[in-house]
Amino acid sequence: MHTAESTVTLGGSRWHTFPADGATMTAREFLTAAEPLLQGVIDDNALTAADLPVLEEQIRATLALGARESALPLTAGPDSSRAARELAERATVIGEQIAGLATEAVRRLLTDRIELPAGPLVVRSHCYGHLLTPGAADLLLRRRGGPVTMQLYNEWLHQVVLLRDALLPFTDWPDVPVFVTGTGLRHLEPARDAFLTELLVRRIRHSSIVGYARQVVTGAGGPAGYGFDAPGGTALPAVLDQPLHTAPRYLLTWRPDPAVHTVATYEYELSDYYAAPRTPVGDLPPTAARTGSLTARVVKGDSAIEVTHDGVAARVDLGQALRGHRFALRGDLSDGREVTADPWSILRAPGLVWSPEGATVVDSTGLDDLVVLALLGRLYPEDLTLAATAVVTGRRAERAGSANR
Numbered sequence: 001m002h003t004a005e006s007t008v009t010l011g012g013s014r015w016h017t018f019p020a021d022g023a024t025m026t027a028r029e030f031l032t033a034a035e036p037l038l039q040g041v042i043d044d045n046a047l048t049a050a051d052l053p054v055l056e057e058q059i060r061a062t063l064a065l066g067a068r069e070s071a072l073p074l075t076a077g078p079d080s081s082r083a084a085r086e087l088a089e090r091a092t093v094i095g096e097q098i099a100g101l102a103t104e105a106v107r108r109l110l111t112d113r114i115e116l117p118a119g120p121l122v123v124r125s126h127c128y129g130h131l132l133t134p135g136a137a138d139l140l141l142r143r144r145g146g147p148v149t150m151q152l153y154n155e156w157l158h159q160v161v162l163l164r165d166a167l168l169p170f171t172d173w174p175d176v177p178v179f180v181t182g183t184g185l186r187h188l189e190p191a192r193d194a195f196l197t198e199l200l201v202r203r204i205r206h207s208s209i210v211g212y213a214r215q216v217v218t219g220a221g222g223p224a225g226y227g228f229d230a231p232g233g234t235a236l237p238a239v240l241d242q243p244l245h246t247a248p249r250y251l252l253t254w255r256p257d258p259a260v261h262t263v264a265t266y267e268y269e270l271s272d273y274y275a276a277p278r279t280p281v282g283d284l285p286p287t288a289a290r291t292g293s294l295t296a297r298v299v300k301g302d303s304a305i306e307v308t309h310d311g312v313a314a315r316v317d318l319g320q321a322l323r324g325h326r327f328a329l330r331g332d333l334s335d336g337r338e339v340t341a342d343p344w345s346i347l348r349a350p351g352l353v354w355s356p357e358g359a360t361v362v363d364s365t366g367l368d369d370l371v372v373l374a375l376l377g378r379l380y381p382e383d384l385t386l387a388a389t390a391v392v393t394g395r396r397a398e399r400a401g402s403a404n405r
């Protein structure tokens with residue numbers, strides 16, 4: 001992580017304490033490094049504590065969804081894709097919390113100012129189209145401000161918006177190491193534009209979310225996958241450490257790991273699961289009374305979930321398991337079914353197990369979440385329903401029209 005240097009001479013064109021050669025920073029560190037811009041706005045406008053409510057209203061309106069001043073025109077309702085709903089929820093939560101941090105920074109700088117020994121800040125910032133509230137427009141443009149104030153404020157506000165958008169793929173935004181250069185997060189704009197365009201105009205793909213997250217953390221692209229390593233940690237889908245039935249399907253969690261030193265992509269073993277070998281449920285051994293427990297662990301080096309039963313191990317591709325979790329419908333079993341299948345037989349079967357002749361129930365009572373996740377990786381993902389105590393495969397008629405994958 002980067003810690004802002006207090007010895008950096010500010011003023012002139014030096015409006016930040018960002019790392020000149022590029023480094024990672026947390027959101028809080030990034031906001032601190034951009035504070036000289038706020039100090040310039042305060043000094044140029046001779047702002048006082050009485051002006052704080054106007055600036056707070058502007059910050060919150062820009063980072064909110066559904067306001068006239070919103071920087072992200074994302075609306076997600078019941079008919080929106082699951083990914084859009086999850087990202088909209090992230091935008092709301094992260095926006096509110098970053099707005100709180102930014103407001104606290106303004107309040108502090110009003111009384112505990114940053115010295116700018118090299119003279120006034122001189123910043124030429126593009127107009128990024130961030131609308132001002134009437135109160136902020138009056139304060140920054142007419143009452144006391146002018147072009148210099150607006151250049152400073154435009155740049156600060158745009159950097160804050162870029163920060164919020166950079167953190168959208170993650171459940172644990174305060175801990176994510178964001179790659180920052182000497183121009184803050186402007187280097188991220190092309191990747192952000194592509195990400196937001198796909199989010200706003202079509203059903204965004206999970207691979208696009210992962211690819212954007214990789215750009216945020218490493219500053220570079222890479223192969224398509226379902227997660228990645230970067231120096232200091234790993235980004236993988238959130239379900240690996242959240243309850244299976246309530247975990248987000250599309251979001252990632254950053255897991256710090258000092259043993260990770262290189263960048264690597266987690267890729268699916270089956271890039272095209274349609275073409276994968278399949279085992280019909282009818283070819284499996286009959287369901288038997290369960291003896292002994294099934295235990296599971298993630299084998300990160302092999303990108304697999306290993307399930308052990310009576311000293312015998314079965315491995316399931318981690319990517320396929322996460323794909324199954326993402327695709328599966330959530331629901332209850334409303335009618336009885338006679339066809340059942342044994343979880344251990346499914347986990348040991350070659351290829352993907354499917355039910356071509358109708359629905360099959362896999363009883364998951366008493367199984368821990370990681371074992372059930374492994375089952376989702378062994379069952380053909382197009383026909384899955386995840387219920388409270390079972391996984392159902394082969395419910396094609398009930399899936400018609402579903403697009404929340």
